[in-house]
Amino acid sequence: MTHGLPHAATGEHTYEVGHLTRVEGEGSLHLRVVDGHVVEARLGIFEAPRYFEQLVLGRTPDEVIDIVARICGICPIAYQMSAVHAFEALAGVTIDPQVRALRRLFYCGEWIESHALHVYLLHAPDFLGYPSAVELARDQRTVVEQGLALKRTGNRLVALLGARPIHPISVRVGGFSRVPSAAELAAFRPQLVEALWQAQATVELVAGFEAPDFEREPRLVSLRHPDEYPMNEGRIVSSDGLDIAIDRWRDAFAEDQVGWSNALQARTRAGEVYLLGPSARVTLNADRLHPLAAAALDRLGMAEQIRRNPYWSIAARAVELVHATAEAIDIVDAYHRPTQPKVPWQPRAGTTGWATEAPRGLLFHAYELGADGLLTKAQIVPPTSQNQAAIEADLTAFGPSVLALPHPEATLRLEQLIRSYDPCISCATHYLDLTVEHATQDEGGR
Amino acid sequence: ESCLGPVTRTGCGALCPAFGRGCYGCFGPREQANSESLGAGMAWHGRSAAEIRRAFAGMNVNAPAFRRMVAPVAPAEAER
Numbered sequence: 001m002t003h004g005l006p007h008a009a010t011g012e013h014t015y016e017v018g019h020l021t022r023v024e025g026e027g028s029l030h031l032r033v034v035d036g037h038v039v040e041a042r043l044g045i046f047e048a049p050r051y052f053e054q055l056v057l058g059r060t061p062d063e064v065i066d067i068v069a070r071i072c073g074i075c076p077i078a079y080q081m082s083a084v085h086a087f088e089a090l091a092g093v094t095i096d097p098q099v100r101a102l103r104r105l106f107y108c109g110e111w112i113e114s115h116a117l118h119v120y121l122l123h124a125p126d127f128l129g130y131p132s133a134v135e136l137a138r139d140q141r142t143v144v145e146q147g148l149a150l151k152r153t154g155n156r157l158v159a160l161l162g163a164r165p166i167h168p169i170s171v172r173v174g175g176f177s178r179v180p181s182a183a184e185l186a187a188f189r190p191q192l193v194e195a196l197w198q199a200q201a202t203v204e205l206v207a208g209f210e211a212p213d214f215e216r217e218p219r220l221v222s223l224r225h226p227d228e229y230p231m232n233e234g235r236i237v238s239s240d241g242l243d244i245a246i247d248r249w250r251d252a253f254a255e256d257q258v259g260w261s262n263a264l265q266a267r268t269r270a271g272e273v274y275l276l277g278p279s280a281r282v283t284l285n286a287d288r289l290h291p292l293a294a295a296a297l298d299r300l301g302m303a304e305q306i307r308r309n310p311y312w313s314i315a316a317r318a319v320e321l322v323h324a325t326a327e328a329i330d331i332v333d334a335y336h337r338p339t340q341p342k343v344p345w346q347p348r349a350g351t352t353g354w355a356t357e358a359p360r361g362l363l364f365h366a367y368e369l370g371a372d373g374l375l376t377k378a379q380i381v382p383p384t385s386q387n388q389a390a391i392e393a394d395l396t397a398f399g400p401s402v403l404a405l406p407h408p409e410a411t412l413r414l415e416q417l418i419r420s421y422d423p424c425i426s427c428a429t430h431y432l433d434l435t436v437e438h439a440t441q442d443e444g445g446r
Numbered sequence: 447e448s449c450l451g452p453v454t455r456t457g458c459g460a461l462c463p464a465f466g467r468g469c470y471g472c473f474g475p476r477e478q479a480n481s482e483s484l485g486a487g488m489a490w491h492g493r494s495a496a497e498i499r500r501a502f503a504g505m506n507v508n509a510p511a512f513r514r515m516v517a518p519v520a521p522a523e524a525e526r
Contacts (some may be wrong), residue, residue, distance in 0.1 A: 164458070169461060169462050178467075
């Protein structure tokens with residue numbers, strides 16, 4: 001036990017990070033400790049509200065798909081996928097099996113670029129003791145270059161199907177506005193094979209990392225499909241037995257507003273916190289991983305650490321990088337161009353909802369369409385909104401273990417914990433900043 | 447399908463038409479964009495007034511060349 005740090009053991013103290021770094025968007029951390037106990041943990045989200053749920057009203061489904069892509073520069077496909085599947089469910093559209101496969105391939109591209117970004121540029125510096133990927137590149141250039149190469153392949157795959165790497169434009173109700181030829185996909189295959197090697201090297205890299213010893217029993221939620229690793233279809237399941245249809249999110253969960261966040265927080269209807277994302281998916285769907293990804297998870301031997309320790313989300317992302325690259329290759333190999341890129345459809349009035357697996361976890365959309373085929377209501381529930389309360393609960397549980405450390409070191413550890421969830425704050429406000437508050441009990445009592 | 451290509455700033459390589467769909471003007475209006483002429487063309491091709499307004503009311507709706515197609519007369523003037 002470290003001595004000479006009475007400031008943390010007794011009295012009231014606060015730990016604050018005004019602007020969290022290496023997270024997507026603008027947020028803060030505020031932790032208040034009284035006599036060694038965390039009495040308040042807040043993930044403050046101060047990024048301005050973005051009003052997307054209002055911007056889409058009065059629009060056609062295809063216009064909505066173009067608009068919601070703008071919610072995120074890292075995961076635009078996730079927003080397009082949840083929207084397009086919701087609209088197709090309402091209109092009763094059955095898509096071509098090859099179009100279905102292309103949508104999975106599209107999502108593979110997004111998972112690759114998003115996970116490579118987080119593993120190498122945002123998260124790895126914490127494990128390797130660097131303040132940023134730029135500092136890391138000075139000493140370990142090949143590591144950073146490998147991450148950038150993987151990310152580039154993911155972005156190129158998105159551009160191949162969506163015309164550009166960010167805010168792609170090809171997703172339409174019924175399919176795509178354009179589908180690639182088999183030759184175009186075949187020409188991309190060598191890049192995917194190289195990406196698969198890089199993904200496997202990523203698993204080796206993270207296997208050598210050491211994470212803080214912090215374990216808890218989380219409630220994990222993800223989609224689950226009868227025979228595929230979950231992306232666009234399946235049922236919503238949890239580690240404690242929830243199993244509901246993909247459009248019934250609102251039966252089990254609800255959003256609530258808190259004063260310190262411009263993002264709504266979601267909890268279960270019983271008020272419990274839950275966690276989404278790669279660790280939840282790998283834990284709840286290990287038996288659906290691509291054989292190469294399953295082998296990588298086996299070699300790592302870290303399934304239990306991934307489930308219990310949030311820092312090991314980096315291992316889950318590495319395993320999913322293997323999955324996404326390997327599945328992408330399989331899809332390319334089995335592809336033949338569908339006769340038409342999209343099937344005709346007629347708008348129908350009514351309410352609809354759908355969830356898909358964004359890189360950061362389950363993304364639920366609900367819409368209501370009027371008789372004129374225009375949107376009358378929208379609810380968009382991003383993964384980071386849903387993870388906020390679980391992150392705050394974990395900060396409360398993890399906080400005491402770092403209070404013996406000098407204040408700046410403790411603050412850094414808390415910030416690192418937040419980064420391990422890969423929060424996408426812009427999505428959620430569609431903001432992040434850390435303060436830890438210490439005061440004497442006297443002050444605290446006032 | 448409506449296409450804002452003729453009145454939109456170049457630079458994307460005409461991605462949307464190349465991908466079999468109409469341009470939605472995400473690069474904003476080009477210089478001297480003749481939005482009125484394009485709007486008349488859309489109407490001639492059977493687009494309703496509401497559809498034409500929605501086409502111009504995208505993420506660059508506050509650019510004057512697009513805005514005047516959405517709200518040709520300021521609300522305050524309309525009341526006079």
